[in-house]
Structures are given as C-alpha cells and as structure tokens.
Amino acid sequence: MRFISFAYTLVVLGASAVWAAPSPAQFQKRASVTDKATIGFATLNGGTTGGGSAVPVTVSTLEALRSAVGGNTAKVVLISGTIRGNETIKVGSNTSVIGKSGAALEGVGISFNTVSNVILRNVKISKVLATYGDAIGVAASNRVWIDHVEVFSDRDHDKDYYDGLIDVTKGSYGVSITYSYLHDHFKTSLVGASDSLADTDSAIRVTYAFNKWANLGSRTPSFRFGKGHIYNNYYTNVNDGINTRVTAELLVQNNVFENVGKPLYSTDSGYANASGNDFGGASNTALTTTWTDVGYSYTLTATASTKAYVNANAGAILSFASTRVLEIDYYGGLIDVGVSDEDIQRGVRLLGAGCDAWPRSFHSGRGVWEGVTWGFASFAGNGKGMGTRPCTVPSGGSVLMYREHHGAYNDVAGASGGVSEEASGQRVRRAQPVTVTVHPRNVTDLPSALDFLSATALYNPRAPRFTQPQRHPPHLSSTSYASLSTLLTRVQMAESREDSVYLAKLAEQAERYEDPEMVENMKRVASSDQELTVEERNLLSVAYKNVIGARRASWRIVSSIEQKEESKGNEAQASRFSFLARGYREKIETELAKICEDILDVLDKHLIPSAASGESKVFYHKMMGDYHRYLAEFATGDKRKESADKSLNAYKAASDVAVTELPPTHPIRLGLALNFSVFYYEILNSPDRACHLAKQAFDDAIAELDTLSEESYKDSTLIMQLLRDNLTLWTSDMQESGDKPADAKEDAAEEGGDNKA
Numbered sequence: 001m002r003f004i005s006f007a008y009t010l011v012v013l014g015a016s017a018v019w020a021a022p023s024p025a026q027f028q029k030r031a032s033v034t035d036k037a038t039i040g041f042a043t044l045n046g047g048t049t050g051g052g053s054a055v056p057v058t059v060s061t062l063e064a065l066r067s068a069v070g071g072n073t074a075k076v077v078l079i080s081g082t083i084r085g086n087e088t089i090k091v092g093s094n095t096s097v098i099g100k101s102g103a104a105l106e107g108v109g110i111s112f113n114t115v116s117n118v119i120l121r122n123v124k125i126s127k128v129l130a131t132y133g134d135a136i137g138v139a140a141s142n143r144v145w146i147d148h149v150e151v152f153s154d155r156d157h158d159k160d161y162y163d164g165l166i167d168v169t170k171g172s173y174g175v176s177i178t179y180s181y182l183h184d185h186f187k188t189s190l191v192g193a194s195d196s197l198a199d200t201d202s203a204i205r206v207t208y209a210f211n212k213w214a215n216l217g218s219r220t221p222s223f224r225f226g227k228g229h230i231y232n233n234y235y236t237n238v239n240d241g242i243n244t245r246v247t248a249e250l251l252v253q254n255n256v257f258e259n260v261g262k263p264l265y266s267t268d269s270g271y272a273n274a275s276g277n278d279f280g281g282a283s284n285t286a287l288t289t290t291w292t293d294v295g296y297s298y299t300l301t302a303t304a305s306t307k308a309y310v311n312a313n314a315g316a317i318l319s320f321a322s323t324r325v326l327e328i329d330y331y332g333g334l335i336d337v338g339v340s341d342e343d344i345q346r347g348v349r350l351l352g353a354g355c356d357a358w359p360r361s362f363h364s365g366r367g368v369w370e371g372v373t374w375g376f377a378s379f380a381g382n383g384k385g386m387g388t389r390p391c392t393v394p395s396g397g398s399v400l401m402y403r404e405h406h407g408a409y410n411d412v413a414g415a416s417g418g419v420s421e422e423a424s425g426q427r428v429r430r431a432q433p434v435t436v437t438v439h440p441r442n443v444t445d446l447p448s449a450l451d452f453l454s455a456t457a458l459y460n461p462r463a464p465r466f467t468q469p470q471r472h473p474p475h476l477s478s479t480s481y482a483s484l485s486t487l488l489t490r491v492q493m494a495e496s497r498e499d500s501v502y503l504a505k506l507a508e509q510a511e512r513y514e515d516p517e518m519v520e521n522m523k524r525v526a527s528s529d530q531e532l533t534v535e536e537r538n539l540l541s542v543a544y545k546n547v548i549g550a551r552r553a554s555w556r557i558v559s560s561i562e563q564k565e566e567s568k569g570n571e572a573q574a575s576r577f578s579f580l581a582r583g584y585r586e587k588i589e590t591e592l593a594k595i596c597e598d599i600l601d602v603l604d605k606h607l608i609p610s611a612a613s614g615e616s617k618v619f620y621h622k623m624m625g626d627y628h629r630y631l632a633e634f635a636t637g638d639k640r641k642e643s644a645d646k647s648l649n650a651y652k653a654a655s656d657v658a659v660t661e662l663p664p665t666h667p668i669r670l671g672l673a674l675n676f677s678v679f680y681y682e683i684l685n686s687p688d689r690a691c692h693l694a695k696q697a698f699d700d701a702i703a704e705l706d707t708l709s710e711e712s713y714k715d716s717t718l719i720m721q722l723l724r725d726n727l728t729l730w731t732s733d734m735q736e737s738g739d740k741p742a743d744a745k746e747d748a749a750e751e752g753g754d755n756k757a
Contacts, residue, residue: 031318033076033098037119037145038514040176040207043296045550048143048174050096050119051076058100062087062108069095072115079103088133099123099316106193109133114140122318124150130163140170150181150316159186159217169193173205173226181315186217192224195246195268201225202247207294210301212314213238223248223270229294232301234310235260242286244270249291252277254303256310276303319498336553352525431503500525504539513546526602530610537619548630551592555634558585589634596627603627614661615668621654622672623677632683644683651676664700665708667715673697674723687734691727698723 037048056076059065062085068077072093079099091097091518100124107524109128112118120136129136135151138144151165165182167190168175185729189208192201204226206538211233213220218240221228225246228242231253236243241263247270254276259264264272264284271289301309388439500521507518522540526532532540562581603624611617628647632640654672662669673693681690701720 006712014034031122031148033078033096035119035121037143037147039178039209039298040296041174041294042143042145042176042207045143045174048117048119048145048176050074050117050145052096053095053610054096056098059083062089065089065108069097079105082106083108086129086132088128088137091115091120093117095119096121097123101319103316107132109135109137112136112138112141112144113607116141117143119145120148120149121145121147122149122316124152124316126151128162130160134164134167135162136166137164138166138168138172138175141172141175144172144176146175146180147175148179148314148316148318150183152182154184155186155215155217160188163273164188164190164219164712166485167191167193168204168206169201170197171203173203175204175206177206177208177211179210181212181214182220183212183214183216188213188216188219189221190219191221191228192226192246192248195224198225198247204228208233209298210310210314212236214311219243222251227251227291227294229253229298230255231298232306232310234258234307234314241265242272243267243271244286246270249273249289250286251292251294252286254300254306256280256303256306257282258307276359278303278306282706317500372643378736418565439504497525497528501536501539504543508539508542513543514550519547520545523598523602527606529606529610531610531616532607537616541619541623544595544627547626548592548595549586551595552630552633554697555585555588556594559634592634593631596631600624600627614657615666618654618658618662618668618672621650621657622668622675625654626675629675629679629683647679647683651679663707664697664704665712665716667712667719670697670701670716670719670723674719674726677723682728687730691734692729694723694727694730698727 034053036050036052036156042048049075054074054076056078057068058078058080059068060083062083065077065079065083066089068075069089069091074094075092076096076098079097080103081100082102082104084106085108088111090111090113093115094117095115096119098119103122104124104126106126107128108125109132110120111133114734118141121563125135136146136149138146146166153162153165162185165185165188166177166180169190169192177189191206192204202225204224206221206228207221208221208228208230209232213233213235214237216238220235220238220241220243221230222243223245225248228250230242230250233255235255236258238257238260239262241257241260242250242252243262243265245267250270250272252264252272252274255263255594256278257280260280260282262285263279263282264274264277264286266272266286269287271291272286273289273291274284274286277284455613475491504518504521504525507513507515507521511517522536522543525536526540558581562585563579564743565578565581568578576734603620607620608613608617608624611620625647628643628650632643632647635643651672655676658666658669658672664670674697677690677694677697680686680693696719701716
C-alpha cells in the first residue's frame, strides 16, 4: 500500500521535533509543595522554604485566596482553577503559594512587600491592569523564589495599560526567578525603580535562570544598581533585551537570543560580564565588568542546548501528585451523633490506619500537624469542642483528613444557627456539606480506613443527651459506609490518574512504545468515565497506535512470505514453510484482534459516552473507525463484512459531527477525511469514493486556509499534503488499471500514533 494515512506520519515528522523543543506547557514535571529554592540568590541567607511542611490549604475564590495568604505564620496555599478579579493580593512571610495543574489568576496580581521567605510556583498570572500594580511585585523583601510561573498580558493596548510582569524593587535581595515563561507584554521586568534610590537598591540581588522571554517590548530585565545573575535564558522576538543601568553589575552566561534587537546593552554606566551567549547575530554593547562572585554554586547548561531545554521546562507545568491535597465536596452526614450545633460547626478529623497510641487531649480551633504526630483537631466554636486523639501513623499508613459540617440534632428550645423550629418541639436534623480531603499518604487500605472510622470514639461533653462527659461511639450507617467507600475510591482514582499519565509520558519520551505499562496506564485513565484532556487523549492514541502499528507491519510481511511459499507449488518443503508461515500469521492476527477489541471496548463504554466537546466526539468516533478498519484488514468472510460495516458507521458518525462543529482546516477533521478515504480505497475497494472524499476535504480546507490558526498550521498543511499525495497516487493507479482499484501496496508510513490530532 503506497498511500499514506494520518497518524504515523505525524509522529515521525512531528513528535520527534516536538519533544526536541516542546512548548512550555507540554510535559508536566514532578514537584513537591515542600520544595525549597535550589537555584540562585534565594538559596543564600538560610535559604527559601516558604511554608515548608505546613498543612496545605486549597483555595478557589478570590476571597479565600486573600484570606489564606495573609499573616506571617508558615502556610502552604494551593490555588485550584481560575480566580478572576481586579486587585493585587498581598502575601505574608513564610508562605508558599502554589498552583495546582491549570491554576490561573486573571486580573489578579501577587505582591511580596516587606516580607521574607516566600515562594510562588506553578501558576499563570495574566492581564493585571496598571491600576493595581505589577502581575508579580517584589518590594523591600528577601528570600523570594518565583518558579515555573507563566506571566503575560497582551500588546493590543498602550504600553502603560499594564505595569510590569515581574518587578523587583526597594532593595530586595535573595530573589530567584527560575523556569518561568514571560510573554506578550511591553514592560516586562524592572529591577530597581528609580535612579535616585542608589542607597536602597544597591543591595538588590536577583537570579534569572532557565526562563523563556517571548514577544516582549523591553525590560528583559532592566536592571538598576545591585547585582544580577542571568544565565541559560531563551529570548525570542524581543525588542530590547537585557539593559544594565546605573552601576548595576550583571553576570550574563549561556543565554540564547533570537530576533532580539539589542540583546545586551548599557544605560548610564551599567556593566555586564558576558560569556557563552548566542546573541543571534546582534551585538553586545554593554560596558564590561569582571564581577563573578555570586556566592552560590550553579551549573550551566550548554548554550547549544539552552533553547530546547528551556522550551521543555519553562512555564506552569509542575505536577504535585505525590504531595497535593484533594478536596471533594460530599453532601450528607457520614456520622449520626447527638451533639449540639453550637459545639460542632466545622472541624478537622484525621483517620490513620494502624494507629496504636491514643492519649486523650483537648484542643480548640484547628489542629496543627507536626512530624509524624497526627490527631483529631477539635471543632471551632466555643472552645470546648471535640476530644482530640494524637496518633502516630506508621510510614505508608493511610491517612484521611476531612473537614465537615455535621448534620446536628438540636433541641428546639436550645437550637442555634437558624435551625428550623417545629411546634412539636422535636429534634430536627440539618444536612450540611462535608469536605473530604486526602493528604499525601497511600490511601489504598480502604477497609482499614473505614474500620478506623467506625471504631473511632467522639468525645463531646456538651451533647444534650449526656449529663456528663463520656465517650460517644459514632454510628456509621451502611449507606454512609457505601458513600464513603465510593468517595475514597474516586480519590484513589484521582491520585492514580496523574501518576498514570506521567508514566505514559515517560514511556513515550523513552520511545518504549511496546512497554505494556504505557497502554495499561492510559487505558486506566480512559476508563475513568471522565472527559480526557487533549494531552491524555493523544497519549492514549499514541499508546495503542504504536503497539498495533508494529503488528500490522508484521502481519503484512508474514502474509507476503506465506503467499510466496504457497506459490511454489506442492513441493514438500514449500508446503511445510507455508504451514509454518500461516501459523505465525494467525498468531499475529490474534494479537491484533486483542488490541483492537481492547481499545474498541474502552471507546464504546467510556470515551464516547463521556465525550463532551465536538473535537472529542470526532476524535473518538474516528478512532473507532480506524480500529474496526484494522480488524477488517485481516478478517475474512462475515467477520470482515461486520468490521467494515462498523468502521463505516463510525467514520460516518465522526463526519456528521465534524462538518457541524469543526472548521475544514481543523487537523482532526482533515485526519478523519484522510483515514476515511483510505477506508474506501482499501477496505471497500471504492477508489472513486475515496478520491471524491479526499478531494472534497482538500478543497474545503484550501478555501479557508487564510483562517488557519498559527497553532495548527503545521499539522493541517501536512495532512493536506498527504491528502493530495494520495489523490495523485490513486488517480494514477486508476488510470493504469483501467479504472479498477490497484492492488494493495506496501504501506511504509501507515499509522503509528495520533500525536497531534
């Protein structure tokens, strides 16, 4: 088969180039919420640890974020989702502000003003209006680590519409800005606010390492006074590069500049010691200095590798699977307890499997976890609260933390908090939400966790039904038990999902496509009955297409050998070899069938039913058509007809959605047309229909080529080229054979993985 269908070509021509220089958000890196700064000036003066091992608190609203980051006690604040607003949030000392995957602040800036020991990581911050200050502002602060952030606005407005992306002023020192992506902005990063602040700003010390600077006007950075270390950064499409000003001294090493007008220059006697940089043909005009004593150790990446390395690692791409806290809202009381609404308002309970020591103690307010001592924190309220039981949790033990509002029974006469009153004076129960959180432990021992929950005694001295303090065994109903079991299972799936995706990406990077773990990990993700992300969808496709692609190629080779042996006649040796080849072919066919049936089952039961977007629906129906087509390639008789019919129906279903929800230039729609036309040509032996479908798709895309986005231009034009190549080939074959379909030719570039569409 000389014709070419969609996916394998994209992998060969596209994926290797992508992984050599991926987009900033392509591959998530593992990290921990307890990480401390390991690069640059932030490692000095005791280092930068932020909130350290404080119990993480997750926020998803502007009000919650504002409240969580204030004060100087140690704290770790996790941002979930997108928070929008128009203000700057002031962060207190000893704080880590960390974005979960996909976390973003829109119009909301972060201010570090007169603070120390603070960390900001893994969050996108965009379009903070100048009225509210910088996107990230560091003033009169020290030990500041800004890592793996993406900061941007746009260049559609006047340069003063926004202020800086990351500005460092008022003598701030011990600042490291690493692995970040700054783009689409005018005034990017100002260090030192005024020429008149020499006495203050001479203390400034800032490291910029492994950052990407793209589509920017100026200040990348603009550096007054003080000292800075700028190494292994990648600059592209920047008007003004590094500006060393007013006695500043910079050590500038192994940076790469592409299309940068002034990569490194001086204003008012600023100095730089530059080495190993690729200025992209432009000139370094900065005054020179011999300063090199940054005071910390560091390792330079080779200049030739800097661009690819930064592209692969800069931006908000971190994953905190091993340390994150999952919070899930669960409604309905898990435990029926006779306690007053006043006593039980909101609290924290820890469940630890295998705990052996339970000394009784009392706490009011929220408990604090330290070391391996865990406990039941009491409920906020009047301070009498619930009894707490510190527990030493063995390494690897299961720990479940949840904050809850109990459904509390109240006497009408003494009811508080607006409980509904009934004339009969009966106790009434108020349903309250329960937020369940899994803290980083292996929450795999579900029975132990549930048994522990059932066995735990609550202590409530003011419960209406009791006259004196005593243990009150909670009642866990079978319904509540089942609900909690389901909940914990979902939490486990959420933990393992991110791990599975990570392992699959490792296998792809290592080109271990035959590694069964890649398929099994992505199958596990696909079976979660949740909409897959584009990345997850592509990994799933790559995993299956690679394992089946090798077997399809093997099947063709062995089938050809078998036919050659059969053509030799009745010779004994030929007959024996033909028999052996047939057995080997049938073995390959069994493997092919198993792989196809496996992914078709996942598509039918999980992926297609959970698909929400038109893009996903087209992708999955096309995928179903592809795998039924693969079955039809080697099946015979009724089985071939059945597979062909199912393939046709799946392709038609994909086409129906594609024509209404995807533009003609969309790479998934074009890929569908390419593979559907291959189906007509190869499986149904209908070259006329194959040519008509391919030509129609090509012509429709050509008509709207001007509307093609830059993001999909390469993929779309590549598939259009393949459509045209197939049209040329098929037309030639039809003419040579008198309008009869040509024999199948070697398909040297048949599908190996839908990496892009």
